[in-house]
Structure formats: C-alpha cells, structure tokens
Amino acid sequence: MAEGTLKISEVSRRTGLPPATIRAWERRYGLLTPDRTGGGQRLYSDDDVRALLAVNDLVRSGWALAAAAEHVSSGVVAEASPSRVSPSRVSPGRASKAQPSSGTASGGAPRSVERRPRPGRDGATERPTASVAVDVDERADRRVDGGMDTVGLMAAHDAARAMLRASSPVEVVAALVEFVVSLGGTVGPAALHADDVFPVDVSLGEGDPLLPRAEVFSIARLRLEALLPALVEDARGLVALLHAARR
Amino acid sequence: MTDDQSHVGRLMGLLGSRDRDGALTLVRERRSAGEATSAIITELLAPAQRQVGVLWQSRSWNVAQEHVATAIVDAALAELELGADVVPTRGGVVVCCAEGEWHALPARMFAEQLRGRGWEVTFLGASTPAEDLARFLPQTEVVAVAVSCSIPTYLVGAERTITAVHESGFPVVAGGEAFGSTARRAERVGADGWAMTAAEADRLLSTWADCPPALRSSSSDRAALRLAAVREDLLDSLELVAPSLRPARSESRTLLEFLEAAVLTGDPEVLAEALPWLDAVGDVPDRLPQSTRAAVDQLDIVLLAEHPQARQVLMAARSRWLGGPGPT
Numbered sequence: 001m002a003e004g005t006l007k008i009s010e011v012s013r014r015t016g017l018p019p020a021t022i023r024a025w026e027r028r029y030g031l032l033t034p035d036r037t038g039g040g041q042r043l044y045s046d047d048d049v050r051a052l053l054a055v056n057d058l059v060r061s062g063w064a065l066a067a068a069a070e071h072v073s074s075g076v077v078a079e080a081s082p083s084r085v086s087p088s089r090v091s092p093g094r095a096s097k098a099q100p101s102s103g104t105a106s107g108g109a110p111r112s113v114e115r116r117p118r119p120g121r122d123g124a125t126e127r128p129t130a131s132v133a134v135d136v137d138e139r140a141d142r143r144v145d146g147g148m149d150t151v152g153l154m155a156a157h158d159a160a161r162a163m164l165r166a167s168s169p170v171e172v173v174a175a176l177v178e179f180v181v182s183l184g185g186t187v188g189p190a191a192l193h194a195d196d197v198f199p200v201d202v203s204l205g206e207g208d209p210l211l212p213r214a215e216v217f218s219i220a221r222l223r224l225e226a227l228l229p230a231l232v233e234d235a236r237g238l239v240a241l242l243h244a245a246r247r
Numbered sequence: 248m249t250d251d252q253s254h255v256g257r258l259m260g261l262l263g264s265r266d267r268d269g270a271l272t273l274v275r276e277r278r279s280a281g282e283a284t285s286a287i288i289t290e291l292l293a294p295a296q297r298q299v300g301v302l303w304q305s306r307s308w309n310v311a312q313e314h315v316a317t318a319i320v321d322a323a324l325a326e327l328e329l330g331a332d333v334v335p336t337r338g339g340v341v342v343c344c345a346e347g348e349w350h351a352l353p354a355r356m357f358a359e360q361l362r363g364r365g366w367e368v369t370f371l372g373a374s375t376p377a378e379d380l381a382r383f384l385p386q387t388e389v390v391a392v393a394v395s396c397s398i399p400t401y402l403v404g405a406e407r408t409i410t411a412v413h414e415s416g417f418p419v420v421a422g423g424e425a426f427g428s429t430a431r432r433a434e435r436v437g438a439d440g441w442a443m444t445a446a447e448a449d450r451l452l453s454t455w456a457d458c459p460p461a462l463r464s465s466s467s468d469r470a471a472l473r474l475a476a477v478r479e480d481l482l483d484s485l486e487l488v489a490p491s492l493r494p495a496r497s498e499s500r501t502l503l504e505f506l507e508a509a510v511l512t513g514d515p516e517v518l519a520e521a522l523p524w525l526d527a528v529g530d531v532p533d534r535l536p537q538s539t540r541a542a543v544d545q546l547d548i549v550l551l552a553e554h555p556q557a558r559q560v561l562m563a564a565r566s567r568w569l570g571g572p573g574p575t
Contacts, residue, residue: 233372240325
C-alpha cells in the first residue's frame with residue numbers, strides 16, 4: 001500500500017466527496033486504511049483516492065453502495081481516466097442544489113453516457129472497465145427495462161413545464177391534475193375509505209379537496225407513487241410564491 | 248385562557264370556516280409581532296393540526312373538512328417558509344417521509360424548524376418509494392437524512408427507507424409519532440438516532456457533523472414480513488370463523504397492519520395504542536358493539552398454529568388495552 005500523504009480535505013477535493021462521506025465509507029465498509037499523523041489526523045494515499053473514485057463511479061452507475069465498496073475492496077479497481085481526476089468535477093447533487101425550494105432533481109433526464117453494470121447484490125456482476133464513461137444502448141436499469149421510466153418522466157417533465165408557465169395558483173393545480181390523469185389515474189373529492197386513494201390533496205387549498213386515485217398494483221399507481229410526492233412539493237412551493245406575488 | 252390557547256382557538260375557528268386568508272393574516276400578525284418562526288410552528292400551527300386530527304378521529308369533522316383544514320395549515324407554513332431569512336451555516340440535512348407515509352406536514356414543520364436553526368434543509372416531500380430514493384439524495388455535504396413517520400403502519404416502510412439511505416452512505420435520524428416516546432422502535436428499524444423535537448435533532452446533528460456515526464443495521468423481526476405476506480389469507484380465515492366480521496374487513500385489515508408493525512418493532516404498545524381508537528372509529532354504520540374486541544379474540548385463534556410470535560404480541564397488546572389476561 002502506498003504511503004499516505006494526503007489530508008482528507010485534499011482527498012475530498014480530488015474525489016468530489018465530502019469528508020463526512022469519506023469517513024463514513026471508511027468506517028462502514030473498511031474501504032480505506034489511512035495512515036495517521038502523530039496528532040491522529042488521517043493521511044490518505046493515491047490508492048485510496050482511486051478506490052473512492054471507483055466506488056463513486058459504480059454507485060452513480062446504479063450499483064448499491066455496499067456492493068460497490070466490496071467490489072473495489074476485493075481488488076478490482078477501475079483505472080480512472082485522466083478526465084475524472086479533474087479537481088473541477090461537479091457532482092450531480094451540487095447541480096441540483098441550484099434549484100428552488102425542494103431542491104430535488106425530480107424528473108431529471110436519465111444520464112445518457114454512462115455504462116450501467118448490473119447492481120452487484122449477489123456478487124455475480126460485470127467487472128467495471130476502464131471505459132465506464134461510454135455511450136451504450138443497453139440499459140440494465142430495471143425501471144427503464146419495464147418501460148415505465150420514460151412515460152412517467154415525460155409526464156413529470158410536461159407537468160413541470162406547465163407549472164413554470166403558470167401565472168396563477170389555479171393553473172398550477174390544473175397541471176398537477178393533468179399529470180395524474182395523463183398517467184392513468186383519476187382525481188376526485190375526498191372519500192373516507194378507498195384503498196386506491198392517495199391521501200394527498202392536490203387542490204393545494206385552491207378549492208374543494210381533490211385526491212388522486214389509481215388502482216392498487218397498476219402501473220399508474222407505481223408511477224404516481226414514484227413521481228407524485230416531489231411534484232406536489234414543487235407545486236406547493238410555487239402556489240405559495242404566486243400568492244405572495246399577488247399581495 | 249392563555250395567549251397561546253386563544254390564538255390556537257382563533258386559528259381553529261378560521262380552519263372550520265375554511266378561511267385561508269384569515270389564517271395567513273394571523274400568521275403574518277404573529278411574525279410582525281416579533282415571534283420566531285419556530286415558535287409560531289410549535290405553539291400555533293402544530294397544536295392546531297393536532298386538534299384537526301382529533302376532530303377527524305372523533306368523527307366531529309369529516310374527511311373533506313380535515314383536508315381543507317390541513318391545506319390551510321400547510322399554506323400558513325408555506326407563508327412562513329417564504330418569509331424565512333436565516334442564512335444556512337451549519338451543514339446540509341435531507342428530510343423525507345417513510346415509504347408509504349403521506350402525512351408530510353409534520354415533516355415539513357420539522358424541516359422549517361431546522362432551517363431556522365441554520366441547517367440547509369432539502370425536503371423531499373411525502374412518501375418516496377425506497378428504491379427511488381437514491382436518485383433524490385445529493386452527493387454533496389449532507390450530515391444526515393431525517394426520516395419522518397407519523398402512522399405506525401408505515402414503520403415497515405420506514406425500515407425500507409432507512410435501508411435505502413444507508414445504501415447511499417448517510418446516517419439516519421428518525422422522528423415522528425409512529426416512533427413513540429423512546430428510541431426503541433427507531434433502533435429496531437435501523438435508525439442511527441432518534442429525536443422527538445427539532446431541538447433534540449439539532450443537538451444530534453451537531454454531534455454528527457463533527458463525528459459521523461457508524462451506520463446501524465436493522466434488527467427488526469422478520470416475522471412481521473411473513474405476516475404481511477399472508478394478510479389477505481388471514482382476513483379470509485378470520486371471516487370464516489367469525490362471519491359477523493365480514494362487513495368490517497377494512498377495520499380488520501387495519502388491525503392486522505398495526506399488529507405487523509408491533510411484531511416488526513417487538514413493541515406490543517404499537518398495537519395497544521391503536522386498539523382504543525380502532526374501536527371508536529369505523530365507517531360501518533351498523534357495526535356491532537365491541538367488534539374490535541371480537542376481531543382480536545378471533546384473530547388469536549387464526550394465528551394460533553402458524554404465527555406464534557404474532558399471537559404473543561397480539562395477546563400482550565390485548566391485555567394492555569383491556570387491563571387483564573385474555574381468554575385461554
């Protein structure tokens with residue numbers, strides 16, 4: 001193992017990972033074995049940096065974190081290409097922080113340039129290769145394989161655009177209702193006991209309560225469960241802004 | 248009547264008459280009077296929302312009234328969020344609801360209080376399926392993810408959410424009514440910490456910001472999942488042995504869901520707490536008196552052979568509810 005000379009702040013800069021994450025991965029998965037200074041400060045090596053980059057690449061490609069860490073720890077480390085060691089590398093989370101209020105990347109476009117090895121939960125996995133950042137047609141993501149992802153994401157995209165164009169709270173609510181309906185759900189008044197009702201009021205206070213409904217176990221239900229919460233959150237914030245602007 | 252109580256009473260009146268503008272005016276008045284956002288939340292909005300819940304559970308308000316009132320309290324909270332001006336200096340926190348938990352308002356109130364204490368909070372909204380959660384979790388500096396759960400039947404969803412968060416490498420602080428008043432349930436479902444108030448969470452997060460905790464594993468009882476898998480079969484068996492329970496299948500299902508949560512956490516109190524209000528609330532107009540008790544006793548028989556653990560938890564909850572040993 002190479003001798004440790006890098007402080008955690010430098011490792012954080014090189015990998016784009018926050019120090020707390022580096023420490024957590026070290027503790028949780030035994031991924032790194034830093035040297036310590038006399039004062040107890042961790043000193044990392046270039047091998048440690050490569051291991052962190054490899055784990056991060058796998059996770060962003062769809063691997064579960066524990067499987068990725070085990071994979072890398074066992075000695076199979078993808079050689080990082082020069083472009084990936086750039087200090088200016090920005091992680092997707094930072095990009096999404098610029099968004100207002102809820103700050104989620106809801107309905108964001110799927111990453112198109114990364115090869116996606118199958119998640120390694122059972123150990124029978126593809127080895128990550130040096131060409132991780134390669135354009136491929138195949139997608140191992142089970143959501144896209146099921147054909148659900150594109151339709152749901154397009155509907156969420158359309159709803160978000162409609163909300164952006166809204167000039168009144170009522171129009172925001174209309175966009176939300178249209179989203180539910182376009183995915184195969186319905187919207188109706190509050191009812192006491194119905195298994196297929198989502199207990200969230202999409203009227204956002206603009207009139208009588210409106211509750212979405214979708215048959216249990218239907219694809220409409222699965223899509224709405226995945227996409228509705230974040231969209232409702234965005235709509236809520238927008239309605240509050242529109243009300244405030246009118247005062 | 249104290250000043251606080253009169254304000255809560257005034258807000259309840261506005262909620263009852265669907266007066267959204269009046270409610271927002273009340274909140275603006277309190278803020279102009281110099282009251283802190285966190286105080287407005289904990290002393291006005293949260294007590295009012297709890298009363299809304301009581302009115303609905305006692306059937307004084309119907310579900311439409313409850314939704315309208317909740318939407319107004321929600322709007323009042325949004326008003327506070329818009330006017331907040333605390334600069335975040337202390338680190339990032341993500342707040343989300345347990346999978347299946349659509350009661351987002353308590354989590355929102357918690358999120359806003361954390362913002363008031365200088366945390367940079369990302370609120371994900373209501374229930375997100377655990378398998379989709381990872382794409383909402385940021386890669387940037389986040390001290391922890393706070394998972395909120397209000398109804399105990401969603402504790403199994405909370406466990407899935409916590410597992411998903413741990414897969415992404417973040418520690419979890421759990422909170423909400425579903426976790427009760429001790430750390431026990433939270434620990435059983437794998438949370439790294441538990442907090443009843445924003446102040447408690449603040450202290451925990453401060454500690455974790457300097458020294459992140461090791462991530463726990465869940466130690467919940469898998470018997471709960473086996474029980475959930477046969478839930479409809481158990482309901483069929485229940486109605487075979489007790490045909491009078493047939494019209495109350497929905498209530499029996501809820502009873503089973505609470506039992507599953509009690510088995511999951513190893514805490515009969517989860518079910519014992521629910522039995523009195525399950526008994527009081529029901530939407531079957533002609534339901535027999537004491538049918539919850541009948542359902543519990545019949546369920547005991549149905550569970551006898553194949554789910555001994557669930558049966559033990561059921562009996563423990565029954566005796567806490569009724570104050571004595573059950574039928575032998």
